[in-house]
Amino acid sequence: MKKVFALVDCNNFYAACERLFRPELSDKPIVVLSNNDGCVIARSNEVKKLGISMGAPYFKNEALLRKHNVTVFSSNYALYGDLSHRVMDVLQQLEPEVEMYSIDEAFLSLPYHNGREMCKYAAWIKEKVRQCVGIPVSIGIGPTKTLAKIATHIAKKNSQQNGVFSLVNHANSDALLESVVVADVWGIGRQYADILARRGILHALDLKNADDVWVRKHLTVNGLRTVMELRGISCLPLGSVPPAKKSIVSSRSFRRPVCEFSDLKEAVASYVSTAAAKLRAQGALAGAIHVFLSTNRFAAKGPQRSVSTMIKLPQPSSYTPTLLKYASQGLARIYKSGYRYNKAGIMLVELSGHLLKQANLFCPAEKESDSLMEAVDTINTRWGRNMVRFAAEGVAKSWRMKQAHKSPAYTTCWKNLPVVRAD
DNA sequence: TCTGGGGTCCTAGGACCC
DNA sequence: TCTGGGGTCCTAGGACCC
Numbered sequence: 001m002k003k004v005f006a007l008v009d010c011n012n013f014y015a016a017c018e019r020l021f022r023p024e025l026s027d028k029p030i031v032v033l034s035n036n037d038g039c040v041i042a043r044s045n046e047v048k049k050l051g052i053s054m055g056a057p058y059f060k061n062e063a064l065l066r067k068h069n070v071t072v073f074s075s076n077y078a079l080y081g082d083l084s085h086r087v088m089d090v091l092q093q094l095e096p097e098v099e100m101y102s103i104d105e106a107f108l109s110l111p112y113h114n115g116r117e118m119c120k121y122a123a124w125i126k127e128k129v130r131q132c133v134g135i136p137v138s139i140g141i142g143p144t145k146t147l148a149k150i151a152t153h154i155a156k157k158n159s160q161q162n163g164v165f166s167l168v169n170h171a172n173s174d175a176l177l178e179s180v181v182v183a184d185v186w187g188i189g190r191q192y193a194d195i196l197a198r199r200g201i202l203h204a205l206d207l208k209n210a211d212d213v214w215v216r217k218h219l220t221v222n223g224l225r226t227v228m229e230l231r232g233i234s235c236l237p238l239g240s241v242p243p244a245k246k247s248i249v250s251s252r253s254f255r256r257p258v259c260e261f262s263d264l265k266e267a268v269a270s271y272v273s274t275a276a277a278k279l280r281a282q283g284a285l286a287g288a289i290h291v292f293l294s295t296n297r298f299a300a301k302g303p304q305r306s307v308s309t310m311i312k313l314p315q316p317s318s319y320t321p322t323l324l325k326y327a328s329q330g331l332a333r334i335y336k337s338g339y340r341y342n343k344a345g346i347m348l349v350e351l352s353g354h355l356l357k358q359a360n361l362f363c364p365a366e367k368e369s370d371s372l373m374e375a376v377d378t379i380n381t382r383w384g385r386n387m388v389r390f391a392a393e394g395v396a397k398s399w400r401m402k403q404a405h406k407s408p409a410y411t412t413c414w415k416n417l418p419v420v421r422a423d
Numbered sequence: 424t425c426t427g428g429g430g431t432c433c434t435a436g437g438a439c440c441c
Numbered sequence: 442t443c444t445g446g447g448g449t450c451c452t453a454g455g456a457c458c459c
Contacts, residue, residue, distance in 0.1 A: 034427035041427070059425040075427085102459045189457050220433055222457075249429050256424085298426055310452095345428090402425085 002112035004141055004168050005148040005238065006122060008091060008129070010084075011136045011156070011163075013104035014042035017083050018073050020134050021410045021418055029070040033058050036253045036401040037074055046070075074403040082411045086133045094125060099238050107145060109238045115166045122164045141166040145236045146229035149186040150177070150204060177205035177230065187226040192219055204230060244351070245282060250275040251345020254399040257296065258341050264293065265328060266394030271346045272327045273393055276320045279348055280377060285316035287350025289323060291330035296342040305341075307334040316352055319368035320376070323348070324392050384413070 010016060014032040019025050029046035033039065040047075040056045047070055052061055058072075065072060084103045091098050097109035108125075110118065122139040129137050140151025147167045154176060155165035167173055183193040185204050195218055201207055207215075208230035216224045225235040250271035258264055268291060279286055292308035311330045317323060327346055379388050408416035 036425090036427065038426050055426080057426040062425090105459075187457065191456060220456080222432070243431095245430080247430075251428065253427065296426085343427095347429095401427090 003109050004112050004118070004143055005145050005234075006108040006110050006118075006125075006139055006141045007101075007145070007148040007152045008087075008106045008108065008125065009138050009140070009152045009156075010087060010104040011138055012042055012044055013084075013135070014073075014075070014080055015044045016135050017080050018076070018407055019044075020083070021407070022071075025071055029068060030073065031065065031070055032073045032075060033405070035075055035403075036255065037404055038253065041075070072405045074406040076407050076409065078409040078412045079407065083133060083135060087129055087135055087137070090129050090132045091125070094128060097238055097240050099240050100242065107148065107238055110141070112168070115168055115170065118166045118168060119164050122166070123162065126163055136163070138163040139165075141168055143168055143232045144229040144234040145238075146186050146226055147232065150180055150184075153180065153184055174205055174208075177208060178203050180204040182207050185226065185230070187222060192223065195219070244284070246349070246351060248275045248278050248286075248348045248351070249345060250278075250347075251292070251343060252401050253343045254341070255402045256399065258344075258399045259337065259339065261331075261335050261337070263394075263399050264335060264341060264344055265331060266392065266397065267344050267399055268327050268331050268346060269324055269390060269392035269394070270397070271344070272323050273320055273390055275346060275348050276318060276323050276373075277377060277380070279318045279351070280373060283354050284351045285318050285354060286313065286323065286348035287316045287352060288312045288348075289327055289330065290347040290349060291327055291334065291344075292346070293331070293334055293341055293344045295339050299340070299342075302340055303338070305336065305339045309334050310349075314366070316350070317366065317368060318354075319366065319370075319373060320390060322366045322368060324390065328392075 015030050018030060018032060029050070030044045031040045031047050031052070032042035034041045037058055040052055040054065040058060040061065043052060043054070050064065050068055052064070080103060088098065088100050088106060091106050091108065095108045095110070099107040101107055110121070113121070118141050122141060126137050126139055129135060138152050138155045140148045140153065140155050142148035142151045151165045151167040155161045155163050158165070167176070170176065180203060182188055182196050182201055182203055183190070185207060188196070188207070196202070196207065199214070201210055207227060210227060212224060212227065215227050219226075228235050252267070252271070254267070258267070288310055290308055290310050292306075294306035295302065295304050297304065297306070309330045311326045313322070313326060376388055380386065410416055410418050
């Protein structure tokens with residue numbers, strides 16, 4: 001049977017999550033900030049109309065936001081992650097083939113029907129998600145993922161579509177593609193949009209009709225895939241099984257510039273601890289660890305520095321103390337005093353499965369205790385993150401990121417459960 | 424004072440091999 | 442004086458996504 005792709009995309013997802021537990025804000029402007037309260041990363045429609053762009057620095061827009069009575073939230077990923085799961089659960093109950101593409105988007109593979117039937121069914125899915133979770137979504141349908149993305153874009157932009165739009169066998173699809181600027185096509189970022197503009201390729205339709213050889217040369221095979229997808233030739237299959245991670249990153253900006261090695265060491269230890277728990281959760285081992293460190297690239301004065309190093313482990317490990325030891329060696333290798341660092345991080349790479357553990361003939365195995373890690377993970381899962389932690393992570397953590405406007409973990413923490421009163 | 428974090432994939436170029 | 446060519450592997454950097 002012929003199949004088509006549908007993209008289910010949550011509208012202003014983080015903002016919608018915050019509003020769910022603050023219904024009095026349902027028609028009021030709100031924004032959600034990135035970690036460290038740095039940038040605006042989600043905006044309600046009212047805020048979009050104010051001209052505040054995605055990624056705008058908060059401190060530069062604080063006055064404007066206050067002037068318009070915008071409610072500001074720090075990121076609350078425990079909440080967004082949990083609501084995302086609930087949305088995905090609903091979709092998986094309705095359809096067998098679901099690819100969770102990001103925290104707020106999922107691709108579905110649907111049997112082909114005529115345009116009107118498809119839209120009717122999508123509207124039903126949309127209503128189900130609203131009923132069960134309370135998050136509004138838009139749904140776009142197309143013969144390829146890239147066209148489904150564009151259909152979603154159209155569904156969101158035109159209010160008369162009621163949040164659902166299908167490009168499958170659409171009579172005027174070329175006219176519609178002509179109305180979409182090329183930078184809004186999935187896979188075309190700023191750099192590629194500039195390259196395309198220099199060649200006079202400004203809209204999705206121009207890209208669809210572009211020369212294959214030229215595209216392959218300047219936009220790599222990925223660009224060529226995008227072109228094929230615009231032509232209705234599906235190159236990106238639905239991946240219902242999420243692939244195992246190839247790397248795990250943990251990094252944060254600091255609340256204030258950090259100069260001292262001891263502070264950086266604590267920060268790096270905290271990141272290692274977080275990443276190691278994720279590593280174990282997916283039953284993997286890391287073969288190497290990157291450590292990186294940088295000063296504030298926006299700072300006008302003061303010397304700049306951005307460094308990283310890679311440490312190969314003698315044998316793959318997921319044991320936090322081992323990872324801490326090598327991360328700390330890496331940090332010592334790249335640290336230089338006299339700089340105001342604003343960010344550090346680690347990346348676990350060369351991940352392999354637990355069963356593939358390869359001993360090192362020339363290096364005695366580290367003394368590692370799986371049961372200790374299991375106990376730590378169990379306690380922290382049961383009683384909350386960081387309930388038990390390593391001394392190396394420090395206690396005061398004066399460098400820890402800023403989160404001045406964080407909402408409660410309404411759905412993932414007993415203490416924060418919303419209370420309903422009937423009076 | 425204050426500008427996020429976590430991923431993937433592709434390519435070019437160097438090292439190294441025979 | 443004049444010193445090949447083809448292959449693989451690895452890494453860094455750059456592009457993209459949300």
